[in-house]
Amino acid sequence: MEQQWWHKSVIYQVYPKSFYDADGDGNGDIRGIIEKLDYLQELGVDIIWMCPINQSPMDDNGYDISDYYEIAPEFGTIQEFETLIEEAQKRNIQIMMDLVINHTSDEHPWFVESRKSADNPYSDYYIWRDPKEGETGPKEPNNWASYFSGSAWEFDSNRQQYYLHLYSKKQPDLNWEHPKVRKEMQDVIRFWIEKGVKGFRMDVINKLSKDQRFPDVPNVPEGEYALGRPYYLDGPRIHEFLREVAAVYEGKEIVTVGETSGVTVENARLYTNPARKELDMVFQFDHMAVDAGPYPVGKWEVKPVDFLALKRIMSHWQDGLYGIGWNSLYWSNHDQPRAVSRFGDDREPYRELSAKMLGTCLHFMQGTPYVYQGEEIGMTNVQFESLDEYQDIELLNMYKERRAKGVSHDELMRAIWAKGRDNARTPMQWDDTGHGGFSKAEQTWLKVNPNYKAINVKAQLEDPESVFHYYKSLIQLRKDSPVSDVMVYGKYQLLLAEHEGVYAYTRTFETDTLLVLCNFQDDTYSLALDEVHTLQGAAPIIGNYSAPQLEGETIVLRPYEALVLQLT
CATH class of the missing domain: 3.20.20.80 (Glycosidases)
Incomplete structure (x- = not known):
């Protein structure tokens, strides 16, 4: 790219x-x-x-x-x-x-003009439709809802037509x-x-x-x-x-x-x-x-x-x-x-x-x-x-x-x-x-x-x-550091997809790989990742605890711990 x-x-x-x-x-x-x-x-x-x-x-x-x-x-x-x-x-x-x-x-001048009549220069700047005949009389052109509740159509007495507003009735769609x-x-x-x-x-x-x-x-x-x-x-x-x-x-x-x-x-x-x-x-x-x-x-x-x-x-x-x-x-x-x-x-x-x-x-x-x-x-x-x-x-x-x-x-x-x-x-x-x-x-x-x-x-x-x-450190790593390219352009791979508490993934660019581990719970987890990656020689890049807990090929993640390792 x-x-x-x-x-x-x-x-x-x-x-x-x-x-x-x-x-x-x-x-x-x-x-x-x-x-x-x-x-x-x-x-x-x-x-x-x-x-x-x-x-x-x-x-x-x-x-x-x-x-x-x-x-x-x-x-x-x-x-x-x-x-x-x-x-x-x-x-x-x-x-x-x-x-x-x-x-x-x-209140935009285009709509102010558009609603005046069906034959002025701004008439078609907005979406106008005639009423539909219902069992009890005229009704909205369709049953679309507004994102802000109620109908997405508002009747205008000047034009005797409805205009579309997917949001507020004060926000007519162009x-x-x-x-x-x-x-x-x-x-x-x-x-x-x-x-x-x-x-x-x-x-x-x-x-x-x-x-x-x-x-x-x-x-x-x-x-x-x-x-x-x-x-x-x-x-x-x-x-x-x-x-x-x-x-x-x-x-x-x-x-x-x-x-x-x-x-x-x-x-x-x-x-x-x-x-x-x-x-x-x-x-x-x-x-x-x-x-x-x-x-x-x-x-x-x-x-x-x-x-x-x-x-x-x-x-x-x-x-x-x-x-x-x-x-x-x-x-x-x-x-x-x-x-x-x-x-x-x-x-x-x-x-x-x-x-x-x-x-x-x-x-x-x-x-x-x-x-x-x-x-x-x-x-x-x-x-x-x-x-x-x-x-x-x-x-x-x-x-x-x-x-x-x-x-x-x-x-x-x-x-x-x-x-x-x-x-x-x-x-x-x-x-x-x-x-x-x-x-x-x-x-x-x-x-x-x-x-x-x-x-x-x-x-x-x-x-x-x-x-x-x-956050300042995270931003600086992305902009100007030895791991910038892998952060920006590296290939992503999810690990431990079924783990209920840890979000783990790698980013790989050329010969560089980063292992990202994030604990989304207030529990402590011991993770063995040796079947996927070796942790020998892994270098910490950033983390939210003072020092990572690495025990051989096992990582202990404390409550809400985040840890990024550069793998060899």
Whole structure:
């Protein structure tokens, strides 16, 4: 595979609203990111992916854009964004923007015009359909459900038609069948590249192409709705649309990652094969379902992680894309719970050990690692007592809908504490002062996790054994060390596939082999690996205990221990 500038990069995801508030209004902002660039440089990251900062009514925290060419005032100005790019590049850090092009806000001028009539220049910018005749009168064009509960169709009295919204009713889906829409989006991309942006995370990108028949989901009871995923995931023209987009920046040093829910390895090979010129990486979500029931309601079931399934899924993607495409590696993001609370153990004394273990397991796999803000200090899920303290539209809609179906308040709160998106969106914990040092405002947009006095950046920077310094070491190993090439380009092989507590694998590149051992439990295990590899002469590369316990050909792994050995 031809080497690319971003192959050895580590990408740090910033949720701007929660990162750092420089102007004291209770919301994070661009100036706040600028002020923390030295911190990110110290960590060693190469690219900052920023969640949306475009002009927006903030119905879905910025994923409802009303102007693609402006910055939301609560985040700052275009001039401040230009300063961010300039200051980041001084520190050898590039900026990746969130590109939301499946839908806009209903307050976008295009939609304001589109809904006026069926015969104006913007009429076909969105997906409009006539009502279907039902037994009791007009009804939605089909029975597709919104990801945010209820129908995916909203009736508009001006046009006497329904428009499609796979998400909030304030997020109408764009009509990518219309050439003018595609041209508009290409112009948006050019604009931000000219500003100095070096990458795009493309939101729900495999949903652009819809089955133009818009059929009903079969076997759904009358009056109920179901996600129409078979009719818009990896749709009939998606690869054509993505190649058109990629042509905009062909020949430029741009890195792209597509959010592709429901994607298979087979489709991901198409998306990420460099010869096809579509995407560089995709975010797949298979491993995000190992503690859930059937999609989509099963997300809110509180279940233990199916550890054997986790290993199978991660290995399937490691093997499936090797030599063809490129993996994106992540444990958490703005839409997922905190990694240490979900896959590790956020109880003391295991929080830091398991946070380091999770980092080790991920960063030694093939692909590009993503660090979500706060992951590098072991931030945890939050348990707000009142529903009123939560902000996420998905969470609030779920609560309302399931309470109406008789699910108890206590059961729903347990689900929110485990799976709610606001777990990842509580403000970054910078120090032990008010609001965790995130803001000097009297009140912040979302409350800080009360454990900020114990878990914060200041304390981690002062402790050489902290999660932060461990992550810094992981990142440095990947970028500039004798094992860099095997970390980045090595072939992956799963070991001990049926072991209930240990994730073990090797990475091999040319004559170099690394053995990665990660204990996901609070138990101690003795492992004999001599049938697979000899440990004679094995050299420790990194671990989260002071020294490995090697007894001949046996390795003793302590609770949540991570250990990487270079084998001879």
